[in-house]
Amino acid sequence: xxxxxxxxxxxxxxxxxxxxxxxxxxxxxxxxxxxxxxxxxxxxxxxxxxxxxxxxxxxxxxxxxxxxxxxxxxxxxxxxxxxxxxxxxxxxxxxxxxxxxxxxxxxxxxxxxxxxxxxxxxxxxxxxxxxxxxxxxxxxxxxxxxxxxxxxxxxxxxxxxxxxxxxxxxxxxxxxxxxxxxxxxxxxxxxxxxxxxxxxxxxxxxxxxxxxxxxxxxxxxxxxxxxxxxxxxxxxxxxxxxxxxxxxxxxxxxxxxxxxxxxxxxxxxxxxxxxxxxxxxxxxxxxxxxxxxxxxxxxxxx
Amino acid sequence: xxxxxxxxxxxxxxxxxxxxxxxxxxxxxxxxxxxxxxxxxxxxxxxxxxxxxxxxxxxxxxxxxxxxxxxxxxxxxxxxxxxxxxxxxxxxxxxxxxxxxxxxxxxxxxxxxxxxxxxxxxxxxxxxxxxxxxxxxxxxxxxxxxxxxxxxxxxxxxxxxxxxxxxxxxxxxxxxxxxxxxxxxxxxxxxxxxxxxxxxxxxxxxxxxxxxxxxxxxxxxxxxxxxxxxxxxxxxxxxxxxxxxxxxxxxxxx
Ligand SMILES: Cc1cc2nc3c(=O)[nH]c(=O)nc-3n(C[C@H](O)[C@H](O)[C@H](O)COP(=O)(O)OP(=O)(O)OC[C@H]3O[C@@H](n4cnc5c(N)ncnc54)[C@H](O)[C@@H]3O)c2cc1C
Ligand SMILES: Cc1cc2nc3c(=O)[nH]c(=O)nc-3n(C[C@H](O)[C@H](O)[C@H](O)COP(=O)(O)O)c2cc1C
Ligand code: FES
Numbered sequence: 047x048x049x050x051x052x053x054x055x056x057x058x059x060x061x062x063x064x065x066x067x068x069x070x071x072x073x074x075x076x077x078x079x080x081x082x083x084x085x086x087x088x089x090x091x092x093x094x095x096x097x098x099x100x101x102x103x104x105x106x107x108x109x110x111x112x113x114x115x116x117x118x119x120x121x122x123x124x125x126x127x128x129x130x131x132x133x134x135x136x137x138x139x140x141x142x143x144x145x146x147x148x149x150x151x152x153x154x155x156x157x158x159x160x161x162x163x164x165x166x167x168x169x170x171x172x173x174x175x176x177x178x179x180x181x182x183x184x185x186x187x188x189x190x191x192x193x194x195x196x197x198x199x200x201x202x203x204x205x206x207x208x209x210x211x212x213x214x215x216x217x218x219x220x221x222x223x224x225x226x227x228x229x230x231x232x233x234x235x236x237x238x239x240x241x242x243x244x245x246x247x248x249x250x251x252x253x254x255x256x257x258x259x260x261x262x263x264x265x266x267x268x269x270x271x272x273x274x275x276x277x278x279x280x281x282x283x284x285x286x287x288x289x290x291x292x293x294x295x296x297x298x299x300x301x302x303x304x305x306x307x308x309x310x311x312x313x314x315x316x317x318x319x320x321x322x323x324x325x326x327x328x329x330x331x332x333x334x335x336x337x338x339x340x341x342x343x344x345x346x347x348x
Numbered sequence: 349x350x351x352x353x354x355x356x357x358x359x360x361x362x363x364x365x366x367x368x369x370x371x372x373x374x375x376x377x378x379x380x381x382x383x384x385x386x387x388x389x390x391x392x393x394x395x396x397x398x399x400x401x402x403x404x405x406x407x408x409x410x411x412x413x414x415x416x417x418x419x420x421x422x423x424x425x426x427x428x429x430x431x432x433x434x435x436x437x438x439x440x441x442x443x444x445x446x447x448x449x450x451x452x453x454x455x456x457x458x459x460x461x462x463x464x465x466x467x468x469x470x471x472x473x474x475x476x477x478x479x480x481x482x483x484x485x486x487x488x489x490x491x492x493x494x495x496x497x498x499x500x501x502x503x504x505x506x507x508x509x510x511x512x513x514x515x516x517x518x519x520x521x522x523x524x525x526x527x528x529x530x531x532x533x534x535x536x537x538x539x540x541x542x543x544x545x546x547x548x549x550x551x552x553x554x555x556x557x558x559x560x561x562x563x564x565x566x567x568x569x570x571x572x573x574x575x576x577x578x579x580x581x582x583x584x585x586x587x588x589x590x591x592x593x594x595x596x597x598x599x600x601x602x
Contacts, residue, residue: 068562
C-alpha cells in the first residue's frame with residue numbers, strides 16, 4: 047500500500063498534515079502524537095519580527111465551529127529558527143512547512159530570505175489570507191493582481207517550493223488560484239478561515255475583542271470541499287486541502303475533490319490525536335477498497 | 349504521552365443554587381496539583397471547544413478529581429445533569445498550578461473562584477487562613493474549608509453571613525498578615541487582593557481566566573498581558589492555559 051504523495055518534488059510519507067496556527071510548531075501536541083507519523087508539520091505563521099496579535103477574547107465557539115482572532119501572534123523568524131526549527135530536527139520522517147506572514151511584500155521577503163538557508167524547512171506556505179490582520183494578510187489575497195505579484199516576488203527569493211494559501215473570502219476562488227499559478231506558485235492550499243462574527247445577546251456586544259474572527263471547524267467543511275474541487279479543475283498545480291477536516295471521511299472527501307494532501311486544524315482542539323486517527327482511518331479505507339496507491343483517489347470525482 | 353480520555357462520574361451533587369460538584373475517576377488525578385484545571389468536553393457534537401474547570405480536590409489513591417462549577421451556559425448545564433456511572437470526556441491535568449510556599453498563607457476565593465482553593469488549602473505546608481466570598485447565604489464548600497484551614501472568614505455581598513462586602517473588605521477588617529496570598533475569582537477581586545498584598549508587602553499569586561481552544565499552549569487563544577516579555581512569542585502575552593493559569597500578581601496586568 048502506498049500512502050506517499052509528492053508536491054513540487056517534496057515527498058510526504060502520507061498526505062496528512064496539521065493546519066497552520068492550530069498546532070504551534072508541534073511542541074505542545076508532541077505530548078499527544080508522534081510527530082514522525084505525520085506527513086508534515088505546518089507551523090504557525092512566522093513574521094520578520096515578533097507580533098503581539100490581537101486583544102482578547104480571541105476565541106468564540108459557534109455551532110459546529112469556532113471563530114478565532116489571534117492576529118498572528120508569533121515570536122519572529124529569528125527565535126523561530128533557533129528554537130522551533132531546532133526542536134523539529136528530531137522528527138526526520140515528517141516534512142516541515144513554514145507558514146509565512148507579513149504586512150508588506152518586504153516583510154514576507156525578509157522571512158523567506160532568512161529561511162532560505164534552513165535545511166529543516168521543506169516548503170513555505172505563504173499566508174495571504176489571514177482575515178485577522180488589517181494590512182498585509184488578506185489584503186494580498188483578495189485581488190488577483192496582488193496575488194500574482196506577491197507570488198512572483200516570493201518565488202524569486204524562495205529557495206524552497208512555495209505554497210500560496212488562499213482565502214475563501216472572495217467571490218471566485220478559481221481566479222485567485224489561477225493568479226497564484228500564473229505567479230509561479232508550486233502549489234496552493236485552501237481554505238483559510240471564513241470571516242465571521244458573534245454577538246453576545248445578554249451583553250449586547252461582540253464576543254471577540256476584534257469584533258470579527260475567522261471561522262473554522264466542521265461547519266465550514268462543505269464550503270472547503272467545493273472550493274478545492276473548483277480549484278482542482280482550474281489549475282494544474284497540486285492542492286493542499288483543509289477546512290473542517292475532523293474524520294478520515296472528511297480527509298478522503300477532500301482528496302476525491304482534488305487535494306493531493308490535507309491539513310487538520312480545529313479538530314486538534316477537540317481531539318488531540320485527530321491527525322493520527324485520520325491517518326489510520328484512511329489506511330483502513332484503502333484496505334477495504336483495495337486501493338494500492340493513495341494517489342489514485344486524488345480528484346477522481348469529476 | 350498525554351491523552352484525552354473517557355472518564356467515569358463517581359458522584360454528583362448540587363451544592364447551592366446553580367453550583368454543582370462532580371467526582372470524576374480519571375488518570376488525570378495521578379499527576380494533578382492544586383491550581384491546575386481539566387478540560388471537560390460536551391457530548392453535543394456542535395459544541396466543539398472544551399470547558400476548562402479547575403481542580404477542587406485530588407484523591408490520588410482513588411484516582412479521582414473533584415470539580416465544582418456554576419451553570420452559566422449549555423456546556424455547564426449539560427455537566428450538571430451528569431450522575432454517578434455516566435461517562436464524560438476529559439483532558440488534563442492542564443496548566444501550571446500553585447507553588448506551595450509560605451509558613452503562613454491566605455487563600456482567597458470569590459464566587460466560583462472558591463473551589464480551586466480547597467485542594468490548595470489542604471496541601472499548603474503552613475497555617476492557612478481562608479477568605480471566601482459569596483453573593484449571599486447560599487454558600488458552598490464552607491464545611492470543607494472549616495476542616496482544612498486554621499481559620500475561615502466569610503464575606504457576602506448582601507451581608508447575610510460574615511463580613512458585609514468583598515473578600516478584600518474582609519481582609520482589611522481582619523487586618524490579615526501572611527507570607528503569601530493565593531487568589532482566584534473575578535478580575536476586580538484579583539486586583540483588590542493584589543493591591544492588598546502590595547500594600548502589606550506580601551507575595552501574591554493569582555489564577556487567571558481566558559477563553560480557550562486548545563488548552564495546551566498551541567493556539568495562542570488564551571493570552572493575558574504580562575509585564576515582562578514572554579518566553580513563547582517574545583511579546584507581552586502569557587498563555588493562561590500553559591504558562592498559567594497561576595501567575596505572580598506582579599507578572600500580569602490585572
Ligand atoms: C482556567 C480556568 C478554570 C476555570 N475553573 C472553573 C471552575 O472551577 N468552576 C466554574 O464554574 N467555572 C470555571 N471556569 C469557567 C468555565 O470554563 C466556564 O464557565 C465554562 O466554560 C462555561 O461553559 P458553558 O458552555 O456553560 O457556557 P457558554 O457561555 O455557553 O460557553 C461558550 C464558550 O465560551 C467559553 N467560556 C464561557 N465562559 C468562560 C469563562 N468564564 N472562562 C473561559 N471560557 C469560557 C466556553 O468554554 C465555551 O467555549 C474556569 C475557566 C478557566 C479559564
Ligand atoms: C486558532 C487558529 C489559528 C490559525 N492561524 C493561522 C496562521 O497562523 N496561518 C494560516 O495560514 N492559517 C491559520 N489558521 C487557519 C487554519 O490553518 C485553517 O486554514 C483553517 O482553520 C481551516 O481549517 P480547520 O477548519 O481544519 O481549522 C488558523 C486557524 C485557527 C483556528
Ligand atoms: S487555549 Fe490554546 S494556547 Fe491556551
